[in-house]
Amino acid sequence: MxxxxxxxxxxxxxxxxxxxxxxxxxxxxxxxxxxxxxxxxxxxxxxxxxxxxxxxxxxxxxxxxxxxxxxxxxxxxxxxxxxxxxxxxxxxAAHCIDHILEDIGKIPRIAKTLERAIQLNGYIYNHGGVLNMMREYTKQRELIRAGKTRFCTSYLKIKSIYKQKHNLRAMFTSEEWVRSRWAMEANAK
Incomplete structure (x- = not known):
């Protein structure tokens, strides 16, 4: 052609x-x-x-x-x-809401929560074995891994972690996790 x-x-x-x-x-x-x-x-x-x-x-x-x-x-x-x-x-309106969320994210307690959510998300997705374990415990549901383009994405990350809170707790308190090599890492704690 x-x-x-x-x-x-x-x-x-x-x-x-x-x-x-x-x-x-x-x-x-x-x-x-x-x-x-x-x-x-x-x-x-x-x-x-x-x-x-x-x-x-x-x-x-x-x-x-x-x-x-x-x-x-x-x-x-x-x-x-x-x-x-x-x-x-x-x-x-979306741009205004984004700026409101940015300001809310500057509140120390919220900022700490956002930082922890980002670290947890990053840790899970940077370790293939932990990621596979998470997928097993969440029945193949993913956590939101949006970039840093907009402030709303941080809140979406927290929401996805909150939705999987029980499954993630079950994973991190499981015998499988406790015996894993990742449980001993400083970042994992």
């Missing part, structure tokens, strides 16, 4: 895809005229920490722009509101 040429990708195939996408959007565009629409914005930060935002939609039917509360977004939101009297800029 011969792949399309550079020209075919850039011109006829791209035009065909644009037409197809516009056809899919036609019903939505009709409802935009009747109800208005919201734009949810996200940005990109370059290596030099400069923010770029792109809005690729006509403004005629837009009534709301939703974004995070970074300073560049706040400025863009104010400029958009000044330009369009019926246009509103709104903070993204």
């Amino acid at each position: 011969k792949p399309p040429s550079y020209h075919e990708l850039r011109v006829p195939i791209l035009k065909k895809e644009v037409a197809y996408t516009n056809e899919l959007l036609s019903d939505h565009k009709e409802s935009w005229k009747k109800y208005g629409c919201s734009i949810m914005s996200d940005g990109w930060t370059s290596r030099t920490k400069r923010t770029a935002m792109n809005f690729l939609i006509g403004e005629a039917n837009v009534v709301q722009v939703v974004s995070d509360n970074g300073s560049s977004y706040v400025l863009a939101g104010k400029l958009l509101e000044a330009k369009g009297p019926n246009l509103y800029w709104t903070l993204c």
Whole structure:
């Protein structure tokens, strides 16, 4: 099978895809005229920490722009509101909740709990034998191992550990664990 040429990708195939996408959007565009629409914005930060935002939609039917509360977004939101009297800029609820959870995570007792959950999770997943044992005790259920991208993931980690609390206790108090070589490690304690 011969792949399309550079020209075919850039011109006829791209035009065909644009037409197809516009056809899919036609019903939505009709409802935009009747109800208005919201734009949810996200940005990109370059290596030099400069923010770029792109809005690729006509403004005629837009009534709301939703974004995070970074300073560049706040400025863009104010400029958009000044330009369009019926246009509103709104903070993204998920982004606000993420910041609230970040602040809660700074409370010493909570911070210690989060740190312990991360350490427990890391210990289990860094030791194949312990991981296999955990899977056996949790009936093949995994603990959440989300990255450090958002603060919410730390709370999801705690929730998954809490859901498996009885199974994890059973594992760490089992004869199998007590006799294992891992039980003697300082990190395991």
